Amino acid sequence: xxxxxxxxxxxxxxxxxxxxxxxxxxxxxxxxxxxxxxxxxxxxxxxxxxxxxxxxxxxxxxxxxxxxxxxxxxxxxxxxxxxxxxxxxxxxxxxxxxxxxxxxxxxxxxxxxxxxxxxxxxxxxxxxxxxxxxxxxxxxxxxxxxxxxxxxxxxxxxxxxxxxxxxxxxxxxxxxxxxxxxxxxxxxxxxxxxxxxxxxxxxxxxxxxxxxxxxxxxxxxxxxxxxxxxxxxxxxxxxxxxxxxxxxxxxxxxxxxxxxxxxxxxxxxxxxxxxxxxxxxxxxxxxxxxxxxxxxxxxxxxxxxxxxxxxxxxxx
Amino acid sequence: xxxxxxxxxxxxxxxxxxxxxxxxxxxxxxxxxxxxxxxxxxxxxxxxxxxxxxxxxxxxxxxxxxxxxxxxxxxxxxxxxxxxxxxxxxxxxxxxxxxxxxxxxxxxxxxxxxxxxxxxxxxxxxxxxxxxxxxxxxxxxxxxxxxxxxxxxxxxxxxxxxxxxxxxxxxxxxxxxxxxxxxxxxxxxxxxxxxxxxxxxxxxxxxxxxxxxxxxxxxxxxxxxxxxxxxxxxxxxxxxxxxxxxxxxxxxxxxxxxxxxxxxxxxxxxxxxxxxxxxxxxxxxxxxxxxxxxxxxxxxxxxxxxxxxxxxxxxxxxxxxxxxxxxxxxxxxxxxxxxxxxxxxxxxxxxxxxxxxxxxxxxxxxxxxxxxxxxxxxxxxxxxxxxxxxxxxxxxxxxxxxxxxxxxxxxxxxxxxxxxxxxxxxxxxxxxxxxxxxxxxxxxxxxxxxxxxxxxxxxxxxxxxxxxxxxxxxxx
Numbered sequence: 001x002x003x004x005x006x007x008x009x010x011x012x013x014x015x016x017x018x019x020x021x022x023x024x025x026x027x028x029x030x031x032x033x034x035x036x037x038x039x040x041x042x043x044x045x046x047x048x049x050x051x052x053x054x055x056x057x058x059x060x061x062x063x064x065x066x067x068x069x070x071x072x073x074x075x076x077x078x079x080x081x082x083x084x085x086x087x088x089x090x091x092x093x094x095x096x097x098x099x100x101x102x103x104x105x106x107x108x109x110x111x112x113x114x115x116x117x118x119x120x121x122x123x124x125x126x127x128x129x130x131x132x133x134x135x136x137x138x139x140x141x142x143x144x145x146x147x148x149x150x151x152x153x154x155x156x157x158x159x160x161x162x163x164x165x166x167x168x169x170x171x172x173x174x175x176x177x178x179x180x181x182x183x184x185x186x187x188x189x190x191x192x193x194x195x196x197x198x199x200x201x202x203x204x205x206x207x208x209x210x211x212x213x214x215x216x217x218x219x220x221x222x223x224x225x226x227x228x229x230x231x232x233x234x235x236x237x238x239x240x241x242x243x244x245x246x247x248x249x250x251x252x253x254x255x256x257x258x259x260x261x262x263x264x265x266x267x268x269x270x271x272x273x274x275x276x277x278x279x280x281x282x283x284x285x286x287x288x289x290x291x292x293x294x295x296x297x298x299x300x301x302x303x304x305x306x307x308x309x310x311x312x313x314x315x316x
Numbered sequence: 317x318x319x320x321x322x323x324x325x326x327x328x329x330x331x332x333x334x335x336x337x338x339x340x341x342x343x344x345x346x347x348x349x350x351x352x353x354x355x356x357x358x359x360x361x362x363x364x365x366x367x368x369x370x371x372x373x374x375x376x377x378x379x380x381x382x383x384x385x386x387x388x389x390x391x392x393x394x395x396x397x398x399x400x401x402x403x404x405x406x407x408x409x410x411x412x413x414x415x416x417x418x419x420x421x422x423x424x425x426x427x428x429x430x431x432x433x434x435x436x437x438x439x440x441x442x443x444x445x446x447x448x449x450x451x452x453x454x455x456x457x458x459x460x461x462x463x464x465x466x467x468x469x470x471x472x473x474x475x476x477x478x479x480x481x482x483x484x485x486x487x488x489x490x491x492x493x494x495x496x497x498x499x500x501x502x503x504x505x506x507x508x509x510x511x512x513x514x515x516x517x518x519x520x521x522x523x524x525x526x527x528x529x530x531x532x533x534x535x536x537x538x539x540x541x542x543x544x545x546x547x548x549x550x551x552x553x554x555x556x557x558x559x560x561x562x563x564x565x566x567x568x569x570x571x572x573x574x575x576x577x578x579x580x581x582x583x584x585x586x587x588x589x590x591x592x593x594x595x596x597x598x599x600x601x602x603x604x605x606x607x608x609x610x611x612x613x614x615x616x617x618x619x620x621x622x623x624x625x626x627x628x629x630x631x632x633x634x635x636x637x638x639x640x641x642x643x644x645x646x647x648x649x650x651x652x653x654x655x656x657x658x659x660x661x662x663x664x665x666x667x668x669x670x671x672x673x674x675x676x677x678x679x680x681x682x683x684x685x686x687x688x689x690x691x692x693x694x695x696x697x698x699x700x701x702x703x704x705x706x707x708x709x710x711x712x713x714x715x716x717x718x719x720x721x722x723x724x725x726x727x728x729x730x731x732x733x734x735x736x737x738x739x740x741x742x743x744x745x746x747x748x749x750x751x752x753x754x755x756x757x758x759x760x761x762x763x764x765x766x767x768x769x770x771x772x773x774x775x776x777x778x779x780x781x782x783x784x785x786x787x788x789x790x791x792x
Contacts (some may be wrong), residue, residue, distance in 0.1 A: 026584075027738040028588070029586040029759075031759065032588075036589070042429065044321075044641040044642055045321050045322070046323075049321045052319065052320075053319070065333050268319075269760075
């Protein structure tokens, strides 16, 4: 493996150097990876540590709605909730961002105006990514122009699986450029479709080499989304990438994380793999919609000693 | 703010430890003939847990006589009947797993995470597995009607008190033998709780007898003329004494002794998983494991990268209260063992090996040793040759597969080895050349009742576990 930032810039000099680099990364033993993720899942997080973790998790949520039926009204409700997740308890932190389709960015910007909440948009022909590059770039530019702070792009999984790493790399570079200086870029691999852990590690490095600010597991639209194992693997990748280049990249597991218990397990993975530098919403996010209410219910339980129930949190 | 995990201790109230325990002979708890007792302490706090009767020669004789008497009926039972008792014991162990896990952690010092997630599931699995063999012995490949040997005298160590008991007692009972077992003097409690489980399961009197005591108790058990089979797990030095005692008698003998396992990491290994495997190989149970991967053989080209990863990983290990569910590294079993580890580590430093210990707070009471590794180690260093039996890893390097094999085999022991590489053909080629009883590839310290376990050279002879484990208790 190259050991300096200089040699890493040469990696993408040609299709063959890129391929050689990605295939030269250390392999992943699936059994060992899953065993490690499971063993970290047995950490027992209680009392003060739990309260800390729940607030941290809330602050890391990208509160998401990605439905064909989304309306400005729905987005307004989502934005209000992101800014003030628990109307009964103003000490609850705001979420990190709201995540919407590009055409909803103006509505989302208006909804979170004046708060710390960012607006993220899934541009680049989400979720399939099956559109010409010109269309994808136009999608990104529109979203950024409308005020999106963050762009969540999907990679061309077909090109990746066919071994056309350079095509994937070039697309990420182009999208990053379209993001300009104002928007951070999250690169979505759709790990469920990449299928093997070796592929996920290669995709992680490919994304980081091409300039991703975040690497993200999935769209939430396929059968297998974020898992403790694939997130652990991506955390190892960002840790190793920073060791080699000094550049810190964020991680975002998305899809299927529904309970506080699960979210806390992911935070343990972050803490013990990449380290506490990543325990901040600038570097770690949860792509989720239903997770937030469970976090809020657990938070109320810690505060009052009783479970209140779903009618004591908002449905938006 | 850092993510500090709040303490998450497992409750002690689930286990009821009596102030004193007797010997378990012929289905009853009895005093030692000479009234001797000894104390057992919790290694993490030095608190006295209980007082235990210490078996003398007269008690050994009494227990062997009880086992001999019970043997006539027990061995005459159909295998399917013996299986019922074993299945019952296995189920009771599962039902009482949490209680036994807490007890074992208190008496041994190992983390509750390990007793709960590794020891107890394996203990139950061994009884289930050998229960399954009890009525199928004629199909085990040892002849049409293999017969039991008689009374088995078994001596087990303190590192896996209940698991070693299961490895010894389950195959002995399945094959129709009766048992007199001596647990280690520092960890007698779980064996005494097991005696209670035998009563709960309605096991006929005298089939299992438990005699807590020191080395002299073990010695008189091994020397007893009416014992037909001796099984020992422990140090190589004691194993040699036992071999001398048994030599020339008709007793059958199996020995599971020390080890100095090589964990070989090639440059194409899955590095992150290899680091986990190295940690698991040497820091599982504080390194107090006979098959520990205590010698890391790493290919020179990836040495720096691997060591950096390893040190970073060791810095995340959590040492402390073994009853805390988040503890990774518990206490060393005894003051005696701690001083042995300390003196070997000092010798390593004196011989010029470079010591690195993980930064962790050491509790003020109890017996503790921080996870430690030595670099710049050569085959000539004591820390590369002697079994330390503690959380101490010696790191050596190699350049070619042949050199790795030569160094791995260059030891008086031969119990375990590990191979880390993504290349399947290399796994097979290297494994074929290693002289070790168990060879793991891209994993370490994995145990299963179906898999035979045992050593080469000074690591002993005979196999436990699997179909092969039956042979040691059958007249074949």
